[in-house]
Each structure stands twice: as structure tokens, then as C-alpha cells.
Amino acid sequence: MERKIRVLVAKPGLDGHDRGAKVVASALRDAGMEVVYTGLHQTPEMVVEAAIQEDVDVVGLSILSGAHAVLFPKIVDLLKERGAGDKLVIAGGIIPEDDVEELKKVGIANVFGPGTTTTEITEYVKKEIASRSK
Amino acid sequence: MVSTDDLLKRFTDGDRTALSKIITLVENHESSFPDVLDRLYPRTGKAYRIGVTGPPGAGKSTLVSGLVQRVRADDKLVGVIAVDPSSPFTGGALLGDRIRMQDIGIDPGVFVRSMATRGSLGGLAEAAGDVADVMDAFGQDIVITETVGVGQCELDIAEACYTTVVVIVPESGDAIQAMKAGLMEIADVIAINKADREGADRIARQTQAMLELRGERNGWSPPVICTIASQGDGISDLFDQIEKHRVFQTESGLLKKHRRGNVEATVKAIVESEIHRKVWGERSLSKLHSLVDEVMGGKRTPRQASAEILSMIDGR
């Protein structure tokens, strides 16, 4: 049986801009993945707990308020702490170029800014997961 | 790659990440899954299983979240399995039940797992039962399985649970609708959710009347409880009724009967799926295709073609 890719789409932080998260969630579903959506206003602890319980392959994070620099690294750290550091963590939102480099250093695999197509994201996820399961 | 032994050791030590991984390997039917389930089986049988089902939009997730909090007040451990449909076209699924379960989000006594139906014919009930077994083996005292009350296999899942709660709302039409969908037949407890809405009293009365018409089944007549899950109203009553049903079943010996029935169904399901797997190997499939050609060409009838395949298996 073909292994389903499971993705957690999460909105950590306080901002309620879920247009992007929902569009991406729909696109991943349409690409045949199982997408668990957390809803809004998640703390890093809630995101990590959900990622572990759902045993997702991918964690997709979206923040548009500027809190990414604190919350994303915290989520990555907590995942590692809980023995789930192997998950592919990707992010999107209003994220300045300099921060992207920083985030990649701490373990965010890729950052998708405004103007990214959903196809880019779904293709990226498929490719990464395929290369990991080899 | 983590070895199965290692994973099981972590599982028995109470590692939630290991629990989660085991659910995955069971759900995906990875090669080690029969072995894992066999090794976990002796640990099962302790959890009380509650099914929650009803039409889309009835507020099931919110209700489950409320029930979980009620159970947690007694300091019991809970597992939740939230089943949502996969898209028949893409095979993907959007699983959103956690949105309504924020209040139990990081409680270490709760474990929530979302499952997609994956379009499996009948296999879903089996998979959901396996996942409930895994949670049971992990030590959860109660396992709640939430499904949308459409389609037979969702109903099967709910029915495999010891107490089945059917959730309906005033605007989901009327009780007749739920009756048609076969929901009333499997209900042990009925929750009229969003009971602050217009028509709640009417539907409660209708439901009650319908149940009276149906009469007792095995000495139990399902109570109708009004709830407003979003405000936590009625959850305690609902839980009390579930508890009452549990006690009733335990004392009357029905629970044992129910479990026996589940075991029988499981054994049968496994046998059937094994037969299926064995019959449709590479050899018989290629034979099938050539036989179909022959049928299409007017050389055989479908019945003759199947006899051919069956003889192939018998002769093996």
C-alpha cells in the first residue's frame, strides 16, 4: 500500500490570518495528502503535541505577525526534545530574507514567502518525503 | 530505522511518541503490524470504548472534547480517534477535528489521533478497531471514537464500541432523517446538541416517541439528553448516562457478549482479508485478465471463468 504523507498545518502565535494556511492545506489535500489542521492561536507546545500525536511526516507553520523568529525555533527545539526532530518542518508567512537564513540554521527546512505557488509547496513536500523514505 | 522491540519497549514505558509510531505502522499495515498487534493483544481489554457519531456539523468534536474533560476530572486516561472521510478523487483528506479540541490540547492524559477513511472497503472498521486496541494497550482507560454518521462502515465502527452515542442537532432536519440513516438503530444514548436552538424540544420529543415505538432492546431503552457542547451544558448528564449504560452492560453480561461479538467479527475480517490477499496474487490476477478477454470474446461465461480461477487455488 502506498504510504500516505501526513502533514500538520499549524497556526502558532496570535495572528488570525489563516488564508494562506487554509489554501495550502487544501492544496496538500488535493495532492493526495492527509492534512491535519490545528486551527488558530496555537502555542508551540500545542503544535508539537499535535505533531507527535498525529505522527505527521511534515509540520507546516504559518505566522504573519512577526513572531516567527521566536516561535519557529521554539517549535523545532521542542520537537527535538520530544524525539520528533526527524519531521520535515516548513514555514510560510511574512518573513524577511535575513530571518529565512536564521530559521534554516535552526532547522526549518524551507520557508515559503508570499507569491509561492501551492504547486511548489506540494512538489517540494513530495520530493523531500520520497528522498527520506529511501 | 527503529527496531520493533525497541519501539515496543518505549511503548510499554509510556512513551507517547512510540504510541504514535505504532498507531502509524498499524494504520499503514506495515510489514511488522501483525506481530506488533499480537504482542500488544494481552495488554488490551481494559479500556471502555465509546463511539460518537452523527451527521456532519452536529458538533461531535466539541462534544467529544467536553466528554474528555469530564473523564479527565476523574483522573482517567483517554484516547480519542477522530475519523474523517478521504476524498474519493485525490485520496487526500483534511482532518480538522482538533480545531474543536483545543481545551485538551496539551493534557498528558489525553491522546488524540485523526484518521482518514482512506476509501477502504470495510477495512476501515478493522483499522479503527486496531488503533483502539493500541490505545487500550497503552493504558488509556477510555477510548472514544468519533465518526461521521454516514455510510455503513462508519456505523460499523460506532457499533463496535461498547456504548454508542448518536449526536443530532435541531436543524439536521428531524429525527426521521437520523432514523433513515440507521443512526437510531445503533444508539445507546442520544444527544440533542445545540439544544439552545429552535426546535430542540420538538426533536427531543420526536426522538423519544420514536424510541418508545421501537421499544427496549436487550432491556435498555436509550435516554435522550439535551446538550450545548460549546458551553459545556449537558455534558455531565451525558457522561452519567454513558456510565449508566456501562454499568448496565457489565451487570447484565451484555458487555462480555459484545466483546465476544467483536472478537468474532475481527477474526472473520482477518480471515476474509487474508483469503482475499491469497486469492488475488500475481498469478491469479494475470489469469483473471486473460479469462476476461475470453469472456469478452464470447468463448466463456463469467461463471466458467471463475470456476477456472477457483480450481487454480484448490489445485495449489
Added chain:
Amino acid sequence: MKDTKNGSAEWEKKFSKTCETSGVTNPSGREIKPLYGPADIESLDYGRDLGFPGEYPFTRGVYTTMHRGRLWTMRQFSGFGTARDSNQRYHFLLDRGQTGLSVAFDMPTIMGYDSDHVRSHGEVGMCGVAIDSLKDMEILFDEIPLDKVSTSMTINAPAAMLLAFYICVGEKQGVSSDKVRGTIQNDILKEYIAQKSWIFPPEPSMRIITDILAFCSDHVPKWNTISISGYHIREAGSTAAQELAFTLADGFTYVEAGIKAGLDVDKFAPRLSFFFNSHLDFFEEIAKYRAARRIWAKRMKEKYGARKEESLLVRFHTQTAGCTLTAQQPENNIIRTAYQAMSGVLGGTQSLHTNSMDETLALPSEKAVQIALRTQQLLAYETGVANTIDPLAGSYYIEHLTDKLEEEAEAYFEKIDDLGGVVKAIDLGFFQKEIADAAYRYQREIEKKTKIVVGVNDFVIDDEEIDIDILRIDYRVEREQTEALKKLRSERDNGAASTALDALRSAAGGTENLMPRILDCSRAYCTLGEMIDVLRDVFGEYKEPIVY
């Protein structure tokens, strides 16, 4: 027959020889014909449907003199970091000719958490200014005379508290509450629908709003009590017709709530204002503003029995569409914004915010903000578009679109009524689903390239180097706010603060107007978070429905 008379049938024949007559849609998914003519506005009656500016049904504008009498207010939405940081930006903008202030708050303020709350970590001062108490508000408006400027505050769930802080700053400056002018957004319905910065469930939220309506009509008569907002609905991905319909439906819901609370419609309706998006489709946007004026005026008069002319007016603020800005070739955003601003002006806006080119990357830099403001000044003083009122009236296309949008909005009103009203429809996820579907459809169109976004899916520059300065907020802000809070809590009269909070709690449990209690809390230097916590306790928290 008419078509032949107008010569359009023959034209169409010629046109279709070389060109497709159908298949062109705008970003709202609306099919656009290549030509509009008299047949498209056959039923138009000038007196009934348009009227002169300042005359019922106000299609051509809410004031007699419109921009000839007074230009729109140039109001750039701004706020970041500490109150001191933002105060400096306000002085910068006022020095460069901005005529009104518009305060952006950070997420903790918007969600009612103090800067030292665990959920505020990483968010403080990031996408707006951090305001924890009256202390911060005093600094925010330092050397800004509240009797001279009008201030718009984009704040919803905690709107009552921020208004109270503002009134208190006025008191300290010697400006009484009947003199302060400005707007609080205070539009909670669109939070549930689109922006999703809610705190309490709808019922208590509506009660806070009617309390504000009642209090302001007696004590703060120049204040715009609700800025009924379509902006966020559009940003979340809706079409123009959805923005129009959902916004006005929200507005009617507030009117009904006010009337139900026993208020005279003519006492509070004149202080309701609107806030619309200005999106890509130049003509459709103009038609949208015109339709909004006409629909509102008609319903207010006919359905809600408003008699005062001011109750019938859609006075509105416009912001260019942030969601149309691109991270690629960000300088192109200047041009996008300029066109969008022009449709806002031609649509008769009362005030305008033009986005800065760098907003998909971060908060705008000073340079970017200045260009955005200059865009408005160019429009006002160089292009001549403000010289004549509603210059596109009578255009076959514009009038047709105006009628169409009105029709579509009416159809939505009917649907919403069928569902049991706005609050019920929110609970059912109706708006949320409509918007999410439209957003997904639009995204698919971009990916299939049936819609071209310059610099994104066409006219792309490979390996583009982005070379614009951006504004960075550092964690100094969170530290400073946290320290300031510690200081505040040690220096204020804590007895007075807790007395004021207790009074707020008991008022919330009963039915008395909350505003005086909130003002008392503000004066006692209770923090925003403390006040909200009290109300959270009493009212509970809203939970989002599952929608996809």
C-alpha cells in the same frame, strides 16, 4: 430588437470574427463583456437610482461638495515597537502632510494580553504598537494635541479599553470627551468571519458594542463607534460582491442590535462608518463603493426607519489591497497601489491608506511609507481626478456593475436571512467557507496562469536580488514593555486598581453599561490584560468552528 437599434448586434458580429466575446473574468470571477451599452442600463432612473451628490440614495457621494469641498483624509496605518517608537513615526507622518492618524496595534494588544503574558512572547511590538495601559497611551500621543487630529484605531475585541485610554489621554491634555474625534474599528462580526482576532463569544461581544454605542452617543458624540469593515473579508480572499454583502450585512446586524438594546437608530447610526478594500479591478471597485452607498441608504430608510440624513450615509475609509502586493519585484507594488488608490478616490472615499511597497516583507520603512503617502498627494494635487465628483457616473459599464453588485448583495442578504442571520451564519461557517472557497479558486487561477500576476507567474526575473531597506523590530521592545509593566504594577495604587476591576466584574455580570467601569479601570492604570481577563472570566472565550 433594442440591440439592433443600438447597433450592437452588428458590432458584436464584427467583434466575434477576430475575438472571443466570452471567457474574460476579473479577480472576483465575474465574467466581463467586451462592451457595454445602453441596453445594459436600460432600467436606470437618474433620480431614483443615482441622485446628486449629498442626495438620496447617495450613489454619487455622501456630501454635496465631496472632494471639491474637502479632500479625503490621508491616513497611513502605522504603529510598531513601543509607544515611543510609534510616537516618533506619527510626528514624522504629520510633518510630511498626513492629515489623520491611524494606529496599528501589536497582536498581544489586539488579543487582550499584556506584553508579559506567556502568549505574547515573540509578538510584542511586532506588527503594531504594544499598548498595555494608559501609561503607554500617554506616550503614544505625546505632543499630539487630541483636539487637532483625528485618530483611527484598528482595534476590535478590546476596543472599549483602547477608547477609554484615548479619552483619558484627552482628559490629561484638557480635551474633553465631546471634543475628541476618531474611530475605533470595533467590528467584531468580521473578526469571526475573516480576521479571526476574537476574544469573547458573539453575544457578550455584541453587548460590549451596544454599550459603546450608547455611551458614545451621550459622551463622545464625534467618535465613529464602529468601522464596519470589508477590508479583512476581502483580504481573506472574498470577491467584491462578498465583501460588499457581508460588510453591509454586518452593519445591519449592529443596527438591529442597537435598536434591540433600546437605542434610537438616529442617535447611533450617524456614527457608524465603513472601511473597504480597494482591490485590483479598477472599475468593479468603484462600482462597489457606489452600490454600498445606495444599498445602505435604502435599507436604513426603508427597513430601519432612520429619519436623519446622517443615518443613511456610508462614510468610508479605504485601504489598498495588501493581499495583491507581491514579494517579487516589490517596487511594482507602488504602481499597483497607485491604481487601487485611484479607484478609491473615484469611488468617493472619505479617507485613504496606501500600502507601502515592502509590506510583504516586513513593516514598512520610512522611505516606503513616504512614497505611499506621496502617491496620495500626487493623486490629489497632480492628476486632477478629484476635480469633479463621481466622474464615472453614467458610464454604461460602471452603472451596470453598480446594479449587478447591488443585485448580488441582495441575494446574499436573502441567503443570510434564510440561515437565521449573521451570527447564526457565522456559527455555521457560511461566510468562512464562501471566503475560503473564493480564495482557493483565485489561487488556482494564478497557478494555472489564467490570471497573470506580474513578477510572480509571468514577467519573472530569475535570481532576483531584492534591494530595499526594511524595518526590523528587535526584542528590546518586549523587554522594555515587560519592565515598564513591572514598574507600573509596583507604583500604581493597587488597591484602587483592584477595586476598579471588581466593579468591572460585577458590571459584566449584570446589565449596566460597561464603559464607565472601563474608564475607571483605565484611570486606575489597570492594564489591558487585567481588564480582558476579568471579562474572559465572566463571558468565556469564543472557539472557532471547523470550516473547509
